[in-house]
Amino acid sequence: MMKKVRLGIVGLGAQGGAYAEFIKEGRVNNMEVGAICDVDPEKKAVAEEKYPDVPFYDNYIEMMESGNVDAIVTCVPHYLHPEMGIEALKRDIHALVEKPAGVYTKQVKELNKFAATKPEVTFGIMFNQRTNELYQKVKEIIDNGEIGEIRRTNWIITTWWRPQGYYDQSAWRATWEGEGGGVLVNQAPHQLDLLQWIAGMPKKVYSNVKYGYQRDIAVEDEVTAMFDYGNGATGVFITATHDVMGTDRFEILGDNGKIVVDDSKTVTIKRLKKPESEMSATMSMQDVMEIFMGKGPGEMYDEEVIEFESVWGAQHTAVMENFAANVLDGTPLLAPGSDGINGVALANAIHLSSWLGKEVELPLDEDLYLAELNKKIKEEKSE
Template identity: 75%
Template sequence: MGAVYHEQSESGEVDAVVTTVPHYLHPEMGIEALKRDIHALLEKPAGVYSKQVKELNEFAASKPDLTFAIMFNQRTNSLYQKVKEIVDNGEIGDLRRANWIITSWWRPQSYYDQSAWRATWGEEGGGVLVNQAPHQIDLMQWICGMPKKVYSNVKYGYQRDIAVEDEVTALFDYGDGATGSFITCTHDPIGTDRFELFGDKGKIIVDNSKKVTIKRLVKSEQEMSDNMTMMEVYNLVQGGDTDEMYTEEAIEFESNWQEQHPNVMRNFAANILVGEELLAPGAEGINGVTVANSIHLSSWLEKEVELPIDEDLFLEELNKKIEAEKAAN
């Protein structure tokens, strides 16, 4: 594949590439394309480990006239664009907590058995954190920002005959008192997709990536705490009328799943042709990779890790997994 790729990229007939190749090759092929003044759209994830993605970003920065994007197609979902807008404009105030349960990535054993590269450290670079969940990891950091510390409990080959992770629970510390949790797996056929964000002025609840409910407090939580009488508190906790406490707005969005990938492609082309702003700039791909790396590293070291993580230590631990996998086979 390498020889064919280099031959094609040096033909002078290629204007842009999309890297639909194994994860480890995403940064390498991105750099090779940019070297030849070819625009690059990388599939997610941007890479397996942040050190190689950092090299890609540094090289891309030296080619500012080229378009460098990443296939975070769910950023085109108007629901998540709306959620980001509400958070960014301060409607729910300062973020205190964010929780995402995304266990609707069910995959049977046959899914993993169909290709030898799937669910391997050496070929895929991990499990649900690098294959399915990068979508939600990206959206969570896009909306909430990057955590400062991560602690995780990860199960490897928990319910599937694989070496990599199929069950993940991660706790995020955003450094300003705000916390987050991220739960995902590939063994729950019923599955849940629920994203909650709570701020001092309200709450956002997203169900199944289709419906968003916004509850806006009439007074901030701190004002309520400072001024409510115990009688008012008692009435509230006993199921009293909440109409005077918050307003509620529910918005349902039609699924645009089939349009998401084409929309990223159109946006990529429009940026090349007319300078349209990118929905998912390639340089932002490192954020999700860093979060996934921190979740893995925390579980391997069995302790909380700070971001940015020790990239050399992560790569050292990853290589141990790869060598153990080779020895087992």
Template identity: 90%
Template sequence: MSKVRLGIIGLGAQGGAYAGFIAEGKVPNMVIGAICDTDPEKKAVAAEKYPDVPFYDNYIDMLESGDVDAVVTCVPHYLHPEMGIEALKRDVHALVEKPAGVYTKQVRELNEFAATKPELTFGIMFNQRTNELYQKVKQIVDNGEIGKIRRTNWIITTWWRPQGYYDQSAWRATWEGEGGGVLVNQAPHQLDLLQWIAGMPKKVYSNVKYGYQRDIAVEDEVTALLDYGNGATGVFITATHDIMGTDRFEIHGDNGKIVVDDSKKVTIKRLRKPESEMSATMSMMDVAKIFMGGDTDDLYEEEVIEFESVWGAQHSAVMENFAANILDGTPLLAPGSDGINGVALANAIHLSSWLGKEVELPVDEDLYFDELQKKIEEEKLNPIKK
């Protein structure tokens, strides 16, 4: 096999974009093997754009057709684990979209089944992991350049969505159809990057607003306090109603600080001595000079790096890496098993707000599932979307 034949399940915005990337040659080690969608209109679209590509209206039929070596699941979140399992059952490699699922119980089932098929490639579309900026940040943290982490702070509110966005489909922004709001739709990449770079917190306490500025049942505003269990803390803020949104990620360590602005610029400040040593040895005269705006060159060095990002290149890079793993064993940038971590964080944030208290990770999976079912039943009795 020189190229992987990818089956695209769901020819919506994301699936359509992936088909375009492959057709345009942006994923050199991959071709479109087949397309599947339950919408008859998508069949006409596929016939016009990709006349030589087989089309299916049932994804099981596509998995069993022999037309595909792998699939990508561009479908509502609840279906990702089920489709991943069904593909792997039939010895078809699986690339699941983010998030890996809505709740960790179903994602764990996917991970456990995938573990029984080590010969198959199981990946997740965490395209931000291919972003050179975040790779650089992770490298700095992993290398210990800023020392032990003391605090993380990410405000990511660049997800402005008007009411019309939510009204365009009945399933969107519902507990039954989507399983949540900004935490499961827009912010999974940041939740993944946060734990990928800084590690998983041990406890979460959250203040979450449901339908705060939009006529929806799910969350459109989130503030979460993270406890890493070793003294370090974090704050994660996200929302979909800020038209002038902010994207700023700070990591403060014993020996320095990293600030990411707009996912484009990284400022690294490396202390010349650990903060604890400075605190123990500096005279108050030296401290006064700092407070009065004195020269800081003796305290820390500063490095600023700016990155350019081309939309679509990151998604193509994940697909190319996924195909390379199938073809020659190239290590995966985003193993599918990692998907459970971001889902666990989202579940913990939800559960803390539902219970009105701090929750420990990993969360009680059965409790989360039961509380989610309550939300679904409440939504059926009092639907916001008619």
């Protein structure tokens, strides 16, 4: 019986380097670094110095066929995630795909379709925020029906400030050809995943997106999107990379209460003593006047405030540990790889709505999206 999963790290950049360090430090107790792969010759010298006993490859197929790895993690540009995932699964190598699962749903669908033919091979995605106890608690409250049916979601997440120098680090960054988008595919996929994980997928999306608004880039750095969930409920999602002060506030309003998450650290749960519809139908105008005049909220709802602590890297290592546990003993995955398509679909719909200047329906027209994306890539090349 395998005791530890030997992980092949594809791409020894910032993320791949962090994972290698986590494992080296013993923070993932059921995993070891089996091999490292990078096409950059300079990374070979880095790997030899930091991980002298770990085999190094410049071709990930060779690494997977070497017998040195049981699984891979794809710390490479987004377009490559589906292709590498498929190549791993083909060889019965377990695949942990970085977020996003891909740039467009058509390629992610291919990955999911192939993965479905290999149910015995583990396929996960690095949605580390799903291991965050705060968001697990929010999902539990929604799933239990504690605040009733959702009426509205609002998430403003502008804590992704990035200076121009960040984008100038490499030629592929913040380009349609290299990265496939901006804040929606680089920084905010975690929130897009959490939003659909907790509140479900919308039926329609309408967006106002700014491309190169406050940064000299081709892709989006400012997004305002409106969701229609198809049952009367609506949502608003706002994200940006130019707000140096940043806000992270997620509100979910239900028939029987409200959840407010501040800075991904504090959850305030307000549970109404009577459903809002009942209050509306039964309250006298005198009762209403008392509320307007500042009647104590304690008479209308109970309030619970929960604080959560965050430890850097702990969420990533938790996903890695859970992934390895699934390989070793079948522990259920917190973030199944097949879930990755939902966040990509949301990002695609937000882009497409802004490109077409109209509301788009989900599931979206995948061929139309790809055609429009290819137009952006062509325009970028001709500039």
